[in-house]
Amino acid sequence: PLIKKDRPVIYITGGSLGSHAINNHVKNIIQKLLDKYIIIHQTGDTKQYHDYEDLLMIKEKLPKRLQSRYFLRKHFFDEELGYIYGNADIVISRAGANTFFELLALRKPTIFIPLPWAANNEQYFHAQIFKKKGAGEIFNQNEDSSSLLQLIDKMIKEKDKYKKNFNCLKHLFKKDAARYIIKEIFSTVFQQKKIDS
Template sequence: MKKIIMTGGGSAGHVTPNLALVPKLRKMGYEIEYIGTRDGIERKIIEGEKIRYHIISSGKLRRYFDIKNFTDPFKVVKGILQAIFIMKKVKPNIVFSKGGFVSVPVVIAAHLSKIPVIAHESDITPGLANKLAAPYCTKVCVTFPESIKNIKGDKAVLTGTPIREELLKGDAAQGREICQFIDKKPVLLIIGGSLGSKYINDTVRGILDKILVRYNVVHICGKDNLDEKLSGKSGYKQFEYVSEELPHIMSSADIVISRAGANVIFELLTLKKPNLLIPLSKKSSRGDQILNAASFEKSGYSMVIQEEELNEEILADKLEELYRNKDRYISKMSSSPLKNGVDEIIRLIEKHSL
């Protein structure tokens, strides 16, 4: 039986693409184990999938000055040694890395143990972890055609992003039932990322009564972002986070407001959901979502509002424009050459496994 070690963490976006590969890997007979941190978001998600989970030390990688920048490299070195021990014990045929700071010691340990590594980069430009790990990788899967030039050597392979199989099996009627929508108004889904977005939440709620005249609204607003005053409001359903119900809720959506993380926008592309993207600004990110959104806007898959331009009036106007032109966006997404990356990534894993 072949064995694969997966890694990636720090946010749900560094974990869910791994999960998209799991069903097919299991069908092919792979034994799957995972390396992550003790307190990372990846631990709860992976252990929920009944995958054996190994804990290592890892320092956070920062682009800014912080006193911890002087101590965290020692945590990374400790993590490398721990990961080498795990490699010797598990003897995997290959390692698959989705990025995030925990992946760096794992990738380096795999390289030192002479185990091939396939990494995946979701965004147009590689994150700091994948930049540091790329020299130790066998191949780096990329999501956007523009990304190939950002990976040195001939390691980049355009695969798209892996989409979870269950996401493609949603039932729209069930999604409406989950949200307790009783009329046939179109459904607007709002996704603020795994942690939610207070700025988007507040702007949406500021014009909620106006929006509800035309739409039923599903609002995935993030941890601790529920507004109790709006609980029970007709046509409005809010969640902190959605897991098992997500495929049905996404299937029920007619249009979507979303951040521009690569995973979610490729899910929207696959599901052909007309969308309005509000990328994280450079004030609170490295600007990757801005590039992602620009690529989708240029291809005709998305409308975009920059966070600095967002206000209640602009949001209301853009929503109407999006719904009015939804068929045009669906047509563009239907003809997209970018596909679900599961099969191509599995092919690379098979090709390079020991």
């Protein structure tokens, strides 16, 4: 999608499979969101619920000026995601490990909506890391959609503060991780050779 960035951009995703709960929240507040923001929304392909089709019908009934601010797709290609993340001021997403580390590396303020039944509550713990350091917020998917809208408004208003707080999270990832892993592998192999000799 080619974005004319004349207002804040929000990227909303439930991951490749999508999230019916997240999509429902968007359905409830989409017009209010589009009054202020540009929305890039990956619905996933939830065949059971037809979220993409429902949201497409809602989009088509919106005034043209709002339609032009709503980029709705089932999926985005990898090469599109770089552009999307580059333009997004904040992200609304689940909090799986891959997503968590992507958003951490990209320093994207995020509203995490953790999957309630994720193994060992891992998504909630990932989200807590951002929240505790002031780089993101947590929204419970059972809360009211109007609360999500308030949280979005708050984060957009304070996005620079959230972005700055990523400095507190630098220790969580290494930019040269591949080199570090290779070094550890060689160290272990050579240590084993010494033991075997």
